[in-house]
Amino acid sequence: MRILKFGGSSVGTTAAIRQVADIISEKKKDHHLAVVVSAFEGVTDALEDAVVKASKGDEAYLNILTDLEKRHNNAIKELVSIQNQSHTLAQFKMMFNELDDVLHGVSLTRELTDRTHDFVVGFGERFSAYIIRQFLSDTGISADYLDARKVIETDRDFGSARVQFDKTYPKICDYFSETDSDSIQIVTGFVASTSSGESTTLGRGGSDYTASLISAALEAEAIELWTDIEGIMTADPGKVKRYFVIPHLSYEEAMELSHFGAQIIYPPALQPAMKENIPILIKNTFKPEEEGTRISNQSIPGESIIKGISSIDNITLLTVKGSGMIGVTGISARLFGALADAGVNIILITQASSEHTISLAVLPAQTKVAQSAIKKEFKYELRDNIIDEVKVENDLSIVAVVSDNMRRKPGISGRVFQALGANGINVVAIAQGSSERNISIVVDRKNETKTLNTLHDAFFIANVKTVNLFLVGVGLIGGKLLDLIQQQAQKLLDDYHLELKLAGVSNSKKFLIDDEGISMVNWKERMMAEGELADINHFIDQMSDLNLSNSIFIDCTASDEIASSYSNVLESNISIVTANKKANSSSLATYEKLQRLAFKHNVAYLYETNVGAGLPVVATLKEQVLTGDDVMRIEGVLSGTLSYIFNTFDGSSSFSEVVRTARDKGFTEPDPREDLNGQDVGRKLLILTREAGLKLEFDKIDIQNMVPEKARDVDTVEEFFDILEEHDDEFTKLFEDAASNNKKLCYIARYENEKATVQLEQIGSEHPFYGLDGSDNIVAFKTRHYQKSPIVVKGPGAGADVTASGIIADILRISNAPSFREEI
Numbered sequence: 001m002r003i004l005k006f007g008g009s010s011v012g013t014t015a016a017i018r019q020v021a022d023i024i025s026e027k028k029k030d031h032h033l034a035v036v037v038s039a040f041e042g043v044t045d046a047l048e049d050a051v052v053k054a055s056k057g058d059e060a061y062l063n064i065l066t067d068l069e070k071r072h073n074n075a076i077k078e079l080v081s082i083q084n085q086s087h088t089l090a091q092f093k094m095m096f097n098e099l100d101d102v103l104h105g106v107s108l109t110r111e112l113t114d115r116t117h118d119f120v121v122g123f124g125e126r127f128s129a130y131i132i133r134q135f136l137s138d139t140g141i142s143a144d145y146l147d148a149r150k151v152i153e154t155d156r157d158f159g160s161a162r163v164q165f166d167k168t169y170p171k172i173c174d175y176f177s178e179t180d181s182d183s184i185q186i187v188t189g190f191v192a193s194t195s196s197g198e199s200t201t202l203g204r205g206g207s208d209y210t211a212s213l214i215s216a217a218l219e220a221e222a223i224e225l226w227t228d229i230e231g232i233m234t235a236d237p238g239k240v241k242r243y244f245v246i247p248h249l250s251y252e253e254a255m256e257l258s259h260f261g262a263q264i265i266y267p268p269a270l271q272p273a274m275k276e277n278i279p280i281l282i283k284n285t286f287k288p289e290e291e292g293t294r295i296s297n298q299s300i301p302g303e304s305i306i307k308g309i310s311s312i313d314n315i316t317l318l319t320v321k322g323s324g325m326i327g328v329t330g331i332s333a334r335l336f337g338a339l340a341d342a343g344v345n346i347i348l349i350t351q352a353s354s355e356h357t358i359s360l361a362v363l364p365a366q367t368k369v370a371q372s373a374i375k376k377e378f379k380y381e382l383r384d385n386i387i388d389e390v391k392v393e394n395d396l397s398i399v400a401v402v403s404d405n406m407r408r409k410p411g412i413s414g415r416v417f418q419a420l421g422a423n424g425i426n427v428v429a430i431a432q433g434s435s436e437r438n439i440s441i442v443v444d445r446k447n448e449t450k451t452l453n454t455l456h457d458a459f460f461i462a463n464v465k466t467v468n469l470f471l472v473g474v475g476l477i478g479g480k481l482l483d484l485i486q487q488q489a490q491k492l493l494d495d496y497h498l499e500l501k502l503a504g505v506s507n508s509k510k511f512l513i514d515d516e517g518i519s520m521v522n523w524k525e526r527m528m529a530e531g532e533l534a535d536i537n538h539f540i541d542q543m544s545d546l547n548l549s550n551s552i553f554i555d556c557t558a559s560d561e562i563a564s565s566y567s568n569v570l571e572s573n574i575s576i577v578t579a580n581k582k583a584n585s586s587s588l589a590t591y592e593k594l595q596r597l598a599f600k601h602n603v604a605y606l607y608e609t610n611v612g613a614g615l616p617v618v619a620t621l622k623e624q625v626l627t628g629d630d631v632m633r634i635e636g637v638l639s640g641t642l643s644y645i646f647n648t649f650d651g652s653s654s655f656s657e658v659v660r661t662a663r664d665k666g667f668t669e670p671d672p673r674e675d676l677n678g679q680d681v682g683r684k685l686l687i688l689t690r691e692a693g694l695k696l697e698f699d700k701i702d703i704q705n706m707v708p709e710k711a712r713d714v715d716t717v718e719e720f721f722d723i724l725e726e727h728d729d730e731f732t733k734l735f736e737d738a739a740s741n742n743k744k745l746c747y748i749a750r751y752e753n754e755k756a757t758v759q760l761e762q763i764g765s766e767h768p769f770y771g772l773d774g775s776d777n778i779v780a781f782k783t784r785h786y787q788k789s790p791i792v793v794k795g796p797g798a799g800a801d802v803t804a805s806g807i808i809a810d811i812l813r814i815s816n817a818p819s820f821r822e823e824i
């Protein structure tokens with residue numbers, strides 16, 4: 001025997017009921033069946049509304065009745081054949097009149113007892129089971145109507161009646177043994193009765209409970225709960241986009257998940273089935289071919305470490321603390337006793353082993369009751385100041401990570417908290433039962449969705465981790481970055497399960513933010529059409545309001561304004577990747593503040609491309625310093641532009657032409673004067689000294705400016721080039737002087753003995769920088785560990801391709817891509 005239960009959404013329309021009939025007809029080929037049905041979708045709520053209105057003398061209850069009658073009559077007319085219609089309508093009318101009479105009585109007496117309430121709200125199941133039975137019979141499926149009040153007996157505690165198992169099970173067995181086993185019993189869910197025949201209801205999950213009781217009594221092979229979703233999901237689909245159906249759960253896991261918000265099943269209602277180890281299947285009426293979720297006590301090899309992540313959206317945390325709690329026995333008993341007496345439902349408890357504090361989570365509606373119960377219980381301790389006033393923290397959520405497979409498995413909580421920390425999510429409280437089946441974390445309510453997504457990404461690695469990119473500056477470097485990301489997208493997805501999503505984009509005119517993602521191909525058209533006027537503060541506000549997990553702010557501008565907004569980004573717990581050198585080369589105080597903020601908010605602040613474009617210059621230096629080494633000298637060619645110019649300029653073309661070519665090749669700053677005046681190189685040297693732990697300010701660097709005086713203050717780059725042309729001869733002479741000495745020109749940055757210089761030099765063939773080619777950068781770090789032979793990093797140090805790939809490398813570092821593949 002298999003017990004099928006169809007919930008309200010599965011019988012919400014006549015089309016759905018036809019689908020139910022198809023499922024029953026298919027199932028009955030292989031199994032004996034009993035079918036439990038809920039009321040048509042929305043009917044129980046309507047009945048509740050009607051009876052409450054009637055009890056207040058509000059005549060609107062009559063309209064509700066009219067609608068209900070019409071809806072059921074229409075269903076009969078649509079489902080039942082013409083020859084059986086009038087009989088069915090008449091029978092239904094008799095049932096409906098009973099409801100009408102009761103509500104009339106309630107409206108006259110203006111009195112609503114729990115008993116009457118139970119009687120009224122149970123009509124929905126009686127109507128639906130009756131109509132569905134008539135329909136099935138009509139379609140040739142032999143079916144009987146079973147009013148569960150005949151077989152399920154409860155006590156007289158109307159409103160929250162308890163099942164009398166010793167009476168119920170024999171009644172169910174007797175009934176079924178006397179019925180024709182070829183005929184399917186269509187059973188009213190939710191309703192029961194007392195020993196004297198008064199109607200009661202089975203409370204939340206009532207129809208599940210009906211199915212569970214019948215299955216336990218008849219020792220059924222399985223229960224199938226048919227609903228409108230595909231099964232129990234790894235997380236709430238409304239909050240986590242990458243959810244998927246969990247194929248199998250143990251009873252305990254199902255209980256944990258549904259306690260923390262997954263509302264597919266109501267486990268207490270399923271206790272009878274669980275006790276008998278009867279497997280429960282959750283299936284979708286509208287996609288019957290889908291596997292669904294199976295709940296059983298079977299252990300399935302190869303299951304994922306975490307089964308599901310669930311949450312309770314809005315809770316209040318009450319904290320009782322004080323010296324009077326330490327080592328005093330009975331405090332917890334008094335606390336929880338007082339709360340139980342006041343009818344407070346406690347969702348989560350946590351106590352530090354110091355015994356100094358107990359925190360407990362309750363629903364906001366119970367906060368006041370809980371507070372006054374605690375105050376009353378501990379009034380003397382409060383008076384004597386050995387217990388503090390109860391601390392109340394509102395607007396919190398609980399997120400629970402659930403699985404049997406976490407038991408005795410090290411590293412799970414580490415992974416949970418590492419993921420939360422990396423996304424700047426503050427943990428307010430934690431609880432883990434000794435069953436190790438559930439880690440519950442209390443977070444700010446505004447972080448609930450972010451927490452769910454972060455943990456989902458961290459654990460369900462079969463799925464994809466999405467990194468949300470917010471890009472400011474889409475010129476040469478930003479544009480190339482988008483191209484490269486698109487080129488690499490498939491590989492990142494295949495090899496690392498990583499999706500880089502553009503969630504925000506801005507240039508100097510407009511910006512657009514969209515958490516659904518912005519196409520990297522037509523971002524510009526969309527941004528110009530739908531975007532807002534560029535405003536970095538609005539951009540950051542909207543980005544942080546979205547509060548997406550794995551967010552990275554990328555700066556591909558050369559703007560001081562954007563650089564000065566980094567502290568706001570880091571304070572919003574969002575990581576930064578920047579190609580822009582302005583922040584790190586501003587005041588030392590700013591540089592240090594940004595490092596501190598990144599540390600404090602546990603986010604990354606990466607800027608490898610600030611020096612040497614895609615070359616690992618910053619990382620090499622950082623690592624050296626981290627190992628305890630001291631930097632004694634930094635020497636290098638740090639400008640791709642100047643390297644290219646002096647490697648190429650040989651008098652055959654004019655100097656200004658070579659500078660133009662460097663610009664066209666994408667080596668220069670947006671304004672090439674920043675290269676020629678040595679400022680760009682000065683910034684890079686400054687950044688390196690700071691990375692080396694030296695406390696230098698920009699104005700302490702001696703920089704040789706090669707921009708002709710007249711060209712320094714002109715407004716446009718073209719005007720600059722015009723003036724530069726006038727000075728071509730001076731540069732030719734510099735070249736010829738060097739050549740006559742068998743030397744070449746080289747613009748070198750140097751830090752040694754607290755002296756920083758950036759200047760044009762003549763170098764001979766014996767110099768290690770002599771052989772540089774194209775836009776090559778070279779940097780040599782002489783350190784305490786590397787004195788004789790300094791550490792050297794060399795390679796192309798400018799250009800869109802190398803810079804964009806350096807930025808991607810930083811993004812991947814933050815996304816933790818390689819380790820993301822590792823299973824615990």
Ligand SMILES: NC(=O)C1=CN([C@@H]2O[C@H](COP(=O)(O)OP(=O)(O)OC[C@H]3O[C@@H](n4cnc5c(N)ncnc54)[C@H](OP(=O)(O)O)[C@@H]3O)[C@@H](O)[C@H]2O)C=CC1
Pocket residue numbers: 472473474475476477478506507508509534536556557558559561562579580581609610613640666667668669670797798799800803
């Ligand atoms: N070229 C190279 O080899 C390397 C460059 N870099 C750095 O990369 C950065 C970008 O250089 P590059 O791509 O050549 O510069 P571009 O001039 O080509 O692009 C700059 C982008 O920034 C935008 N922008 C400027 N100001 C703002 C603002 N206030 N708000 C929003 N957007 C703004 C511009 O908008 P709009 O399009 O509207 O003008 C443009 O999209 C620079 O900091 C540079 O130093 C670092 C390493 C190597």
Ligand SMILES: N[C@@H](CC=O)C(=O)O
Pocket residue numbers: 609610612613638639640641642667668669675680797798799
């Ligand atoms: N303009 C810069 C670009 C990289 O920072 C250079 O030429 O090196």
